[in-house]
Amino acid sequence: DTEVTQTPKHLVMGMTNKKSLKCEQHMGHRAMYWYKQKAKKPPELMFVYSYEKLSINESVPSRFSPECPNSSLLNLHLHALQPEDSALYLCASSHWNTEAFFGQGTRLTVV
């Protein structure tokens, strides 16, 4: 099983809403990643978790709050987002020395 599952596939939320994106993998990977991708741009790294601890935060605004409850799950909690935060949010996982597998992403629209 080389699948990274992201839910939901699509999400529309208001600027005052609180929502969460979920990511799950069962490959035993101990590194998990969140990326943000705007249209026609490459994915931009947001956060990296290694062994369930936050190891990299690429200066992401606090309205994005990651959480890694266990080695298989990664969440991204969203609060008070702006319309410019609308994007494709991608999750990935890997061992620390092998290829990363990506999910199909959550298409987020902030209205």
Add this chain to the structure above:
Amino acid sequence: DAKTTQPPSMDCAEGRAANLPCNHSTISGNEYVYWYRQIHSQGPQYIIHGLKNNETNEMASLIITEDRKSSTLILPHATLRDTAVYYCIVRGYNFGNEKLTFGTGTRLTIIP
């Protein structure tokens, strides 16, 4: 702080070999070269990676120059389904170097 340079776009005729170049002149000894591709609005798909030897798998071949400052991804018989953005990425293999940073990539279009 992208460490790779790729042409923004390329075309290739269907059935021909597609050769995608990448420059990574500042690559260090503990960094691999990875290739991913992304078909419109899907998650990036891993293709291949290598350290210093040429590599081949069922999808592609990777040719790395002896000085490791550049590489070429070869899709031997391109099909229309190979139309995608291709990303060349350098990444360390030590613990703590899990970061995978995408550059601007090459948009490959396969022409019927």
